[in-house]
Amino acid sequence: MATLLGAAPLVKDAALQRYVNQVGTWIAAQSAQPQLNWHFGVIDSPNINAFAAPGGYVLITRGLWNQLRSEAELAAILAHEISHVINKDQIEAMKNTNRGAITEELITAVLNYKVQGERLDLAKKATKAATEGLYIKGLSKDTEYAADLNGMLLAARAGYNPYAMVSMLQTLGNVSPSDSAVALFFSTHPSPQDRIDQIDSKIGDQLEAYANGVDNTARFSKIAR
Numbered sequence: 388m389a390t391l392l393g394a395a396p397l398v399k400d401a402a403l404q405r406y407v408n409q410v411g412t413w414i415a416a417q418s419a420q421p422q423l424n425w426h427f428g429v430i431d432s433p434n435i436n437a438f439a440a441p442g443g444y445v446l447i448t449r450g451l452w453n454q455l456r457s458e459a460e461l462a463a464i465l466a467h468e469i470s471h472v473i474n475k476d477q478i479e480a481m482k483n484t485n486r487g488a489i490t491e492e493l494i495t496a497v498l499n500y501k502v503q504g505e506r507l508d509l510a511k512k513a514t515k516a517a518t519e520g521l522y523i524k525g526l527s528k529d530t531e532y533a534a535d536l537n538g539m540l541l542a543a544r545a546g547y548n549p550y551a552m553v554s555m556l557q558t559l560g561n562v563s564p565s566d567s568a569v570a571l572f573f574s575t576h577p578s579p580q581d582r583i584d585q586i587d588s589k590i591g592d593q594l595e596a597y598a599n600g601v602d603n604t605a606r607f608s609k610i611a612r
């Protein structure tokens with residue numbers, strides 16, 4: 388997260404950050420790990436993307452925030468990222484990209500300030516290298532599809548219309564691939580249409596009973612963009 392925040396700090400808008408934390412914390416409270424120390428934020432980048440890191444950190448970009456049309460679409464993205472954290476997808480990918488230099492124990496120790504001195508420096512270096520690799524390469528397609536499905540279940544459990552995941556992906560699919568704001572997003576994720584096709588085949592109308600969940604809220608419309 389520090390690597391990401393170093394490149395793009397949080398947007399200086401307390402109302403926006405508070406709102407995204409309220410929505411994210413509520414959804415995380417319905418997840419398998421409500422006790423994690425969850426943090427949510429919007430970073431000041433025009434690119435369209437969202438990120439999660441071990442320990443419960445979730446960031447979305449200002450560029451992505453500006454694309455959203457409802458609180459349920461925000462919930463869909465946060466639930467997708469929360470699912471990555473719960474499944475430890477980033478830790479698995481970091482272990483795979485760094486030939487064993489990164490272990491889950493090491494990351495946990497760094498997060499809990501349980502490593503000191505020279506070992507902490509080594510741990511930070513290894514974690515930084517793995518983070519940068521992950522940032523460029525992204526996760527596997529199957530991992531992304533799974534986070535979409537688990538995210539929809541989680542969003543439904545939190546009271547949102549889970550099909551906002553589909554409308555959000557349709558919006559992203561309408562952004563021109565030549566737009567530099569989506570370059571990293573498109574190179575690290577399956578195409579929005581492929582993700583929608585996966586949702587259609589795996590979930591279809593099975594969550595229809597939850598489609599009357601929350602879509603929009605007055606508080607979403609109140610936040611300036």
Ligand SMILES: [Zn+2]
Pocket residue numbers: 467468471526531534
């Ligand atoms: Zn993802």
